[in-house]
Amino acid sequence: MIAEPAVMFRDRRTLDLSYVPEELPCREQERKQLLESLLPAAAGEHSRQVVISGEYGVGKTALAKRVGRDLASIARENRYKFRYIHVNCRHKSPLIVLADIVWKSFGRRIPTRGCSLEELLQHFRYSVIEEGVSLLIALDEADSFWYYGRDGEVLLYNLVRFSDDSLDSDLPSLSLMLVCRLDFLLKETLHGDTLALLRDQVYLRKYTLEQLREITEYRASKALYREAYDSEIVDLIARVAEPFGSARVALQTLRLAAEKAAADGLPRIYPEYVREAAESVCPRDGWGISELTTEQATILLAVASLLKSREKPYVKTGDVW
Known part of the structure; x- marks a missing residue:
């Protein structure tokens, strides 16, 4: 008889890559640093620009989203006029990214056909003034703007210098979190004085084995019943992810191993399921048994x-x- 997945899973969604947990194991120091830096943005006092960089799977997106949501909560408690939005820039032209920003900020769909980037920037500026709301925009994979040449430079320039270029002291502040893997591409997209404004930078190092154990244990405790795994399973998953220093690899391995065990009607994860999951998540080229x-x-x-x-x-x- 096949067991129900509920026997193993407490909350399956907590293993989704898009899930943002309340706590960020091994990233709380960076979280506090960013909150301190961006708090004036939530209050509408000053604009801030920060760069969050690091390799795949080190928690850049989760950190940005957690900080953005924390600031939005603080703003609500203090009745600040503030909005946080998160836009992924991957495979999107600067024009499409800006249209997404307008939609997520103000709920307005802007047709991009026949519209220039400069025209849409002007519309965006008018919308910010009309709404009178301070914005914090997280641009995920912002280094991809480098591939769009001048348009990428124009959009980043205008967003970074949004508040500085205006003589209107009442203009609401616009702050940025630029999330990227290859920060040198971001630096090549911006030049001179504009680049100098990106003083606040947070670099996330790859996770150590001990950190991967902590992250795997934390997320497993949220997603699975305690009987579904043990410390040896947590350690095995952490060791799978260690060569990559990636929490993403660890969490994908955990999710897939749990799903495979549940599909076989088992109430807990066994080592062979972790190994099978690891081959799917990070297949390795190697010599054959022959x-x-x-x-x-x-x-x-x-x-x-x-x-x-x-x-x-x-x-x-x-x-x-």
């Missing part, structure tokens, strides 16, 4: 047999021999 010597193949068979019979993620060398 290339092993007889001695190597015999040892491999012994290791596989022990792992299967003991349902453990590791075996000792002495047990194999």
